[in-house]
Amino acid sequence: MILAAAMSLEAFTTDREIALLKKGDPDAVSDLIGRYQHRLYRFLVRLVQDPATAEDLFQQTWIRLMEKIGSYDARRSFEAWLFAIARNLAIDHLRRRRAISLDEQDESGQAPMDRLTAGGRDALEQLLDFERGALLAAAITELPAIHREVLTLRFEEEMKLEQIAEIAAIPLSTVKSRLHRALESLRIRIEKGRDL
Amino acid sequence: MTEHESVRAMLALAAAGALGPEEVRRVEQHAQGCELCRRDLETWAAYTQGLSQLPQPAAPKGLVQRTQARILRDRAHAADRRRSELLLGALVVFGWASGWVFWTLARVATGGNLNVLGTNLVSGLTWSLVSTVLVWMTAATAALMLGRRREMRRFL
Numbered sequence: 001m002i003l004a005a006a007m008s009l010e011a012f013t014t015d016r017e018i019a020l021l022k023k024g025d026p027d028a029v030s031d032l033i034g035r036y037q038h039r040l041y042r043f044l045v046r047l048v049q050d051p052a053t054a055e056d057l058f059q060q061t062w063i064r065l066m067e068k069i070g071s072y073d074a075r076r077s078f079e080a081w082l083f084a085i086a087r088n089l090a091i092d093h094l095r096r097r098r099a100i101s102l103d104e105q106d107e108s109g110q111a112p113m114d115r116l117t118a119g120g121r122d123a124l125e126q127l128l129d130f131e132r133g134a135l136l137a138a139a140i141t142e143l144p145a146i147h148r149e150v151l152t153l154r155f156e157e158e159m160k161l162e163q164i165a166e167i168a169a170i171p172l173s174t175v176k177s178r179l180h181r182a183l184e185s186l187r188i189r190i191e192k193g194r195d196l
Numbered sequence: 197m198t199e200h201e202s203v204r205a206m207l208a209l210a211a212a213g214a215l216g217p218e219e220v221r222r223v224e225q226h227a228q229g230c231e232l233c234r235r236d237l238e239t240w241a242a243y244t245q246g247l248s249q250l251p252q253p254a255a256p257k258g259l260v261q262r263t264q265a266r267i268l269r270d271r272a273h274a275a276d277r278r279r280s281e282l283l284l285g286a287l288v289v290f291g292w293a294s295g296w297v298f299w300t301l302a303r304v305a306t307g308g309n310l311n312v313l314g315t316n317l318v319s320g321l322t323w324s325l326v327s328t329v330l331v332w333m334t335a336a337t338a339a340l341m342l343g344r345r346r347e348m349r350r351f352l
Binding site: 026029030033034037038041042045046051055058059062063066133134136137140151154155156158161176179180183184186187190 | 260
C-alpha cells in the first residue's frame with residue numbers, strides 16, 4: 001500500500017514536471033534529470049559499453065527530449081518514452097560504429113573471451129566470480145546490443161515485457177524470444193568460459 | 197514435441213518471470229516430477245538472480261549540471277539560429293519590396309522606357325531578373341556574414 005502510494009506520488013510529480021517542462025520551465029528538467037540519472041546512465045553504459053559515450057548520449061537524450069516535449073502524449077508512459085529516445089540514440093551510435101566481433105582482438109592482443117578467462121584462474125574462482133556477478137557482467141559485454149538491452153531493461157530496470165516492447169518498438173512475442181535467446185547465449189558464454 | 201521438451205524450452209523464460217500464469221503452472225507441475233527440469237530451473241533462477249544483482253555503474257559526478265549546461269547551450273544556439281533565419285527572411289522580403297518600390301518609381305520617372313544598350317531596364321522581365329539576382333546575392337552575403345559571426349562567437 002505504501003509502495004503504491006509512493007508510485008502514484010512519483011507519477012503525479014512526473015506529470016507536474018512534464019507540464020512545467022512544456023511551459024519551458026528549466027528547473028523542471030533538472031529535477032527529471034536528477035531523478036533518472038542513475039537508471040538512464042546505467043542503461044546507456046550497458047548498451048554502448050563506454051562511459052564517455054554513455055554520458056554524451058545521456059546529454060543528447062535530454063536535448064532530444066526537450067525538442068520533442070511538445071509532442072509528448074501524456075497517455076504514454078514517460079519512462080518508456082525517455083528510455084526509447086535514449087535507446088534510439090544508442091542504436092544509431094552503434095550502427096555508425098564498426099561492429100566488434102567476438103573473436104576480434106583488442107589493444108592488449110586478447111580476444112574478448114580470453115580476457116574473460118585470463119589469469120589462469122580455476123573453476124572454483126570463476127564460480128565465485130559468477131556468484132559475485134563479475135563474470136556475469138563481463139559475459140554481458142560480449143552479447144549483441146539487442147540482447148544487452150533486453151537483459152538490462154528486464155533485470156536491472158525491472159521493467160515489464162510490455163514496457164520493453166514499447167521502448168524497443170517491437171511486438172511482445174519478439175521481446176520474449178529476444179529475452180530467451182539473450183539468456184541462452186549468456187549461459188553458453190558463462191559455461192564455455194568456465195570449461196576453459 | 198513432448199511435454200518435457202516443451203517445458204524445457206520455457207525454463208529460461210519461467211525464471212525470468214516472462215510467462216503467463218497458465219505456462220507457469222505447467223512448468224511448476226512438470227518440474228515437480230522431473231529432476232532434470234527442476235535442476236535446470238534452479239540454474240536459470242541463479243542466472244536471473246545474478247542479473248538483478250549486477251555491479252552497478254554509478255552516474256559520474258556533476259552529470260546533471262553538465263547536462264543542464266549543454267541543454268542551455270543548445271537552446272541558445274537554436275535561438276540564435278532561429279533569429280538568423282528570421283533576419284535572412286526579413287532581408288529577402290525587404291530587398292524584394294524595396295526593389296518593387298524602386299521599379300514603380302523608376303517607371304513613373306522614365307515613363308516606362310529606359311533604354312540602355314538596346315535593353316529597356318524598366319521593363320517587367322529585365323527588372324525582375326536583375327532584382328532577383330541582386331536579392332539572392334544580398335541574401336548569400338548576409339548568410340555568410342551571419343555564419344562567420346556564429347563561428348567567431350563559438351570560438352570566443
